Amino acid sequence: MYMYIGRSEFIMAAAVERIVVQATAQEKKAIAAKAKKLGLPISELMRRGATAYRSADAEQELGNLADAATAAAERASASIDSALAFIEASNKRIADLEAGAKRSTRKAG
Secondary structure (H helix, E strand, O other), X not given: OEEEOOOOOEEEOOOOOOOOOOOOHXXXXXXXXXXXXXXXXXXXXXXXXXXXXXXXXXXXHHHHHHHHHHHHHHHHHHHHHHHHHHHHHHHHHHHHHHHHHHHHHHHHO
């Protein structure tokens, strides 16, 4: 097994496991030609292809996850807006109470 480290640089990895892939003669030629064109060993091309593969189910799951994250962000934003409005109203009530207390102190004095 090779590990890709640069455009055309490979180093041998410590562990080697085999995976046998069945292909027609025509598929094998096409895979070999693509690997040669890219300057990669066939095994590296196959690993990259397998690693990059995403099924339609995976795309749907990612879409669902993105939708859930968007909804959560919108709920969080609404909660923050609500909290800020509550704080602003509370600060106004406190300021009104303090102003009233000052007026009462001035009248008494």
